[in-house]
Amino acid sequence: GNSVTQMEGPVTLSEEAFLTINCTYTATGYPSLFWYVQYPGEGLQLLLKATKADDKGSNKGFEATYRKETTSFHLEKGSVQVSDSAVYFCALSGGNTGKLIFGQGTTLQVKP
Amino acid sequence: KAGVTQTPRYLIKTRGQQVTLSCSPISGHRSVSWYQQTPGQGLQFLFEYFSETQRNKGNFPGRFSGRQFSNSRSEMNVSTLELGDSALYLCASSLAGPPADTQYFGPGTRLTVL
Numbered sequence: 238g239n240s241v242t243q244m245e246g247p248v249t250l251s252e253e254a255f256l257t258i259n260c261t262y263t264a265t266g267y268p269s270l271f272w273y274v275q276y277p278g279e280g281l282q283l284l285l286k287a288t289k290a291d292d293k294g295s296n297k298g299f300e301a302t303y304r305k306e307t308t309s310f311h312l313e314k315g316s317v318q319v320s321d322s323a324v325y326f327c328a329l330s331g332g333n334t335g336k337l338i339f340g341q342g343t344t345l346q347v348k349p
Numbered sequence: 350k351a352g353v354t355q356t357p358r359y360l361i362k363t364r365g366q367q368v369t370l371s372c373s374p375i376s377g378h379r380s381v382s383w384y385q386q387t388p389g390q391g392l393q394f395l396f397e398y399f400s401e402t403q404r405n406k407g408n409f410p411g412r413f414s415g416r417q418f419s420n421s422r423s424e425m426n427v428s429t430l431e432l433g434d435s436a437l438y439l440c441a442s443s444l445a446g447p448p449a450d451t452q453y454f455g456p457g458t459r460l461t462v463l
Contacts, residue, residue: 282454337384339392
């Protein structure tokens with residue numbers, strides 16, 4: 238079945254460091270891919286998405302490219318801020334199940 | 350445009366009781382999905398409603414049920430609560446529904462079962 242695997246956390250970085258959170262997926266067909274972010278005590282916020290191969294999603298300095306050949310959708314940001322500290326979820330949506338399948342989440346902590 | 354709203358935000362119940370959670374989707378959105386989030390299992394899909402019909406269902410026992418009203422608002426009910434039902438319950442809405450549509454999440458209802 239469809240699945241999403243994210244790198245283990247927590248990830249601890251200093252402010253202005255480069256961020257990469259790895260995400261790989263297994264799916265039949267052509268799923269849409271998403272990154273959601275969850276701040277403490279809140280629900281999920283859509284960060285970015287890509288709906289087909291080679292699409293690049295971007296928002297608030299974050300980017301991710303849909304790589305079908307490597308079945309990956311890695312999240313990157315050139316310079317993280319303390320306010321980026323949160324849990325990041327990679328997810329896919331596809332087939333006719335009508336559901337998002339999430340990775341286990343990666344906690345990011347950015348220190349000043 | 351107002352986002353997805355969920356009520357109540359926090360609930361404390363005891364084992365054996367039942368609970369009803371409410372979700373109001375973004376105006377114009379006709380699909381509502383529900384997810385359970387726990388530290389051990391992560392985010393798991395419960396079910397999805399579209400135009401008052403359950404279209405998809407996850408692997409949860411029959412104690413978990415839901416419905417959708419003509420105004421697209423949705424409720425989720427859990428009967429005979431167990432300790433393991435303690436979780437954050439998230440509702441998400443989308444225009445026409447998954448799989449391609451983007452889902453927008455509410456803040457969640459934190460359920461604690463004692």
